Amino acid sequence: MKINSHLPTRHQKYNKPMLQLLTAVTLSFLLPHVNAAEVTKSAILATGIEYDSNPSLADTNKDSAWIFTLAPQIKLDIKDEINLWFLDATLLINRYSNQKVLVNREDPKLTVGWDRTYESGIFGVKADYQETSARFAELQSTGVFSSVDNTQKNKKLAAKWQHAINSRWGILTDGAYYDVSFSVPGTLDNYSLGEVRSQLSYANSEKLGTFAEIGYSQLRPDRDFDNTDMARLMAGANYQISEGLSISSRAGIYNLSGRQSDTDWIAQVKADKATDRANYSVGISRDLVASGVGGFRKADSLKVAWQFNASDSDLIGAEFQLDKYKKDTSVNVDRLTFQQLIAYYDRILTSHWKVRLSAAQKEIDTPDSNARANVIGVTLVYDTLSF
Numbered sequence: 001m002k003i004n005s006h007l008p009t010r011h012q013k014y015n016k017p018m019l020q021l022l023t024a025v026t027l028s029f030l031l032p033h034v035n036a037a038e039v040t041k042s043a044i045l046a047t048g049i050e051y052d053s054n055p056s057l058a059d060t061n062k063d064s065a066w067i068f069t070l071a072p073q074i075k076l077d078i079k080d081e082i083n084l085w086f087l088d089a090t091l092l093i094n095r096y097s098n099q100k101v102l103v104n105r106e107d108p109k110l111t112v113g114w115d116r117t118y119e120s121g122i123f124g125v126k127a128d129y130q131e132t133s134a135r136f137a138e139l140q141s142t143g144v145f146s147s148v149d150n151t152q153k154n155k156k157l158a159a160k161w162q163h164a165i166n167s168r169w170g171i172l173t174d175g176a177y178y179d180v181s182f183s184v185p186g187t188l189d190n191y192s193l194g195e196v197r198s199q200l201s202y203a204n205s206e207k208l209g210t211f212a213e214i215g216y217s218q219l220r221p222d223r224d225f226d227n228t229d230m231a232r233l234m235a236g237a238n239y240q241i242s243e244g245l246s247i248s249s250r251a252g253i254y255n256l257s258g259r260q261s262d263t264d265w266i267a268q269v270k271a272d273k274a275t276d277r278a279n280y281s282v283g284i285s286r287d288l289v290a291s292g293v294g295g296f297r298k299a300d301s302l303k304v305a306w307q308f309n310a311s312d313s314d315l316i317g318a319e320f321q322l323d324k325y326k327k328d329t330s331v332n333v334d335r336l337t338f339q340q341l342i343a344y345y346d347r348i349l350t351s352h353w354k355v356r357l358s359a360a361q362k363e364i365d366t367p368d369s370n371a372r373a374n375v376i377g378v379t380l381v382y383d384t385l386s387f
Contacts, residue, residue, distance in 0.1 A: 036080055037078045037079055037080040037083070038078070038079050038080070039076070039077070039078050040075075040076070040077040040078075040079070040386055041074070041075065041076045041077070041386065041387060042074075042075045042383065042384050042385055042386050042387065043072070043073070043074055043075075043383075043384045043387065044071075044072075044073040044074075044075070044381065044382065044383045044384070045070075045071070045072050045073070045381070045382045046069070046070075046071040046073070046379060046380070046381045046382075047069060047070045047071070047379070047380055048068075048069045048356075048377055048378060048379035048380065049066065049067065049068050049069070049377060049378060050066070050067050050069075050358075050375055050376060050377025050378070051064065051065075051066055051067075051375065051376050051377070052064060052065055052066075052067060052373055052374075052375045053373050053374045053375070054371060054372065054373035054374075055067075055098075055101055055102055055373065056101050056102075056135075056145045057139060057145060057362070057363075057364045057371040057372075057373055058145065058369075058371055059369040059370055059371040062371075063098055063100060063101045064098065065096050065097050065098035065101055065102055066096070066097035066098075067094060067095075067096055067097075067102070067377075068094070068095040068096075068097075069092070069093065069094055069095075069379075070093040071090055071091065071092045071093065072090070072091055073088070073089065073090040074087070074088075074089045074090075075087070075088050076088075082116055082117050082118065083114065083115070083116050083117075084114070084115045084116075084117075085113070085114050086111070086112070086113050086114075086115075087110075087111070087112050088109075088110070088111040088112075089108075089109070089110045089111075090108070090109040090110075091106060091107070091108050091109075092105075092106070092107040092108075092109065093105075093106050093107075094106075094107075103149055105133065105151075107130070107131045107132055107133075107151075108129070108130070108131055109128075109129070109130040109131070110128070110129045110130070111126065111127070111128050112126070112127050113125060113126035113127065114126075120163055120164045120165075121161065121162045121163035121164055121170075122160070122161075122162045123159075123160070123161050123162075124159065124160045125157075125158070125159045125160075126156075126157075126158045126159075127156065127157050127158075128154065128155070128156040128158075129153075129154070129155050129156075130153075130154045131151055131152070131153050131154075132151070132152050132154070133150070133151065133152065134146075134150040134151060134152040134182050134183075134184070134187075134188060134292075135150070137152055137182075137188060137291075137292055138150070138187055138188060138292075139338070139364060140291075140323070140325065140336065140338060141188060141291045141292050141293050141297065141333065142187060142188070142293060142333060143333075143334065143336045143364070143366040143368070143369075144187060146184075146187055149183070149184065150182055150183055150184040150187070150188075151182070151183040151184075152180065152181075152182055152183075152188075152292075153180070153181045153182075153183070154178065154179075154180055155178070155179040155180075156176060156177070156178050156179075157176065157177050158174065158175065158176035158177075159174065159175055159176075160172070160173070160174035161173050161174070167203070168202055168203045169200070169201070169202055169203075170200075170201045170202075170203075171198065171199065171200050171201070172198070172199045172201070173196070173197070173198040173199075174196070174197060175194075175195065175196035175197075176193075176194070176195055176196075177192070177193070177194050178192060178193040178194075178290070179192050180192070180193070180290075180292065181222075182292060187292075188292030188293070189221050189222060189223050189225075189292055189293070189294050190221070190222035190223075190292075191219055191220060191221045191222060191290070191292065191294065192219075192220045192222075193217060193218070193219050193220070193290050194217065194218050194220075195215065195216065195217035195218075196215065196216055196217075197213055197214065197215035197216075198213070198214055198215075199211050199212070199213040200212050200213075206240075207239060207240040207241075208237065208238070208239050208240075209237065209238045209239075210235070210236070210237045210238075211235065211236055211237070211250075212233075212234070212235045213232075213233070213234045213235070213236070213250070213252070214232070214233055214234075215231070215232045215233075215234075216229070216230070216231050216232075217229070217230045217232075217290075218230070219290055219294075219295060219296060221259075221294040221295070223294065225259050225294045225295075226258045226259035227258045227259065228256055228257070228258045228259045228260045228295045228296060229256070229257045229258050230254055230255070230256050230288065230296065231254065231255050232252055232253065232254040232255075232266065233252050233253055233254075234250050234251065234252030234253075234266070235250070235251065235252060236248070236249055236250030236251065237249055237250075244273055244274040244275055245271070245272070245273045245274075246271070246272050246273075247269070247270070247271045247272075248268075248269075248270050249267075249268065249269045249270070250267065250268050251265065251266070251267035251268075252265070252266060252267070253265055253266070254266055254288065256288075256296065259294065259295055259330060259331070260295045260296060260328070260330045260331065261330070264298070265286065266285075266286050266287055266288065267285065267286055268283065268284070268285035268286075268287070269283065269284055269285070270282070270283035270284075271283070277308060277309045277310075278306070278307060278308045278309070279305075279306070279307045280305070280306055281303070281304070281305040281306075282302075282303070282304045282305075283301075283302070283303045283304075284300075284301065284302050284303075285300070285301045286298070286299070286300050286301075287299055287301070291331075291333075293331045293332070293333050294331050295328070295330065295331040297325050297326070297328065297331075297333065298325070298326040298328065299323050299324065299325050299326070300323070300324045300326075301321070301322065301323045301324075302320070302321070302322040303319070303320070303321050303322075304319070304320045305317070305318070305319045305320075306318050306319075312348075313347060313348040313349075314345070314346070314347055314348075315345070315346040315347075316343075316344070316345050316346075317343070317344055317346075318341070318342065318343045318344070319340075319341070319342045320339075320340070320341050320342075321338075321339065321340045321341075322337070322338075322339045323337070323338045323339070324336075324337050325337070325338075334366060334367050335366070335367065336364070336365070336366050337363075337364070337365040337366075338362070338363070338364050338365075339362065339363050340360060340361070340362040340363075341360060341361050341362075342358060342359070342360040343358065343359050343360070344356055344357065344358040344359075345357045345358075351385065352382055352383055352384065352385065353380070353381070353382055353383075354380075354381045354383070355378065355379070355380050355381070356378065356379045356381070357377075357378050358375075358376070358377050358378075358379070359374075359375065359376045359377075360374070360375040360376075361373070361374050361375075362375070
């Protein structure tokens with residue numbers, strides 16, 4: 001499929017001060033320790049072309065487009081006995097044959113972070129900055145596609161602390177702050193999201209682990225809307241049924257207050273199976289997703305994936321995704337269903353080169369329209385592995 005799951009349009013000037021700050025913080029961690037650490041660095045260049053029969057997922061007046069992609073990426077890891085510093089930077093460049101539907105863009109993505117391992121746990125911090133087209137967010141939040149030049153900017157600061165109390169008990173606490181903005185006001189609203197959760201886990205046996213989790217989130221729209229607060233309480237288990245088969249599950253309740261008011265259940269079940277030559281995965285979930293409509297969207301999801309190693313150099317696979325977003329009058333959104341089926345073939349050409357052929361069908365359904373699109377593409381990837 002495409003190198004990035006979003007279909008972008010032209011970007012606004014990216015946040016240079018934010019990128020400079022993240023780079024400076026990373027270098028302040030890196031420089032004092034470089035001489036005593038193991039450094040791993042790699043460069044990846046992906047380029048591709050695909051044909052999309054209906055990139056705007058319109059039910060009438062459909063316009064097709066050829067999409068040309070170039071994505072240079074740099075990865076850097078610096079590791080010593082107790083520290084890991086990492087950096088991952090990508091620039092996604094897209095060019096389109098049909099400028100009436102999609103407009104050329106260049107989207108940066110940067111992740112920097114630091115993990116410190118101590119005798120009984122891990123502490124880590126991470127910062128992310130990413131620009132993408134707001135088209136995908138518009139479709140899944142509101143069911144409306146806008147061809148205007150709209151860029152979604154995502155900034156995230158996160159921290160985690162994982163601690164082993166003893167051989168069976170452990171605790172994980174993490175928190176994050178998101179700042180999401182859109183270059184064109186109107187369809188979607190800027191918002192910030194703060195969340196924190198704490199999970200207490202217990203190793204019942206070598207195969208079974210259980211946990212309980214409590215969490216709190218607050219979504220703050222930039223416009224003159226009330227905040228939405230969400231509290232949730234969950235329990236779950238991870239079970240290794242056999243050497244190649246595992247199941248993970250979690251379920252609980254949530255309470256929304258403020259602009260949105262609701263109490264209901266959320267849950268997730270996922271099964272993974274691995275054999276000598278194939279991998280299978282299936283998961284179903286109900287969750288709440290932060291959205292540019294000024295609140296959370298309730299979504300039921302199904303994801304199925306399959307991979308088969310035909311040989312040491314050949315791999316085939318397929319993925320199916322179905323998302324059903326519920327109607328919510330408090331944030332003025334109707335129901336929406338999105339589904340996508342992808343099939344692909346990967347061929348390792350050399351130790352550094354890989355090619356992927358892919359085909360997909362996607363569909364979006366709302367009370368007002370139903371639209372489909374077919375996509376075929378080829379992607380060539382060069383990976384230095386290490387230099």
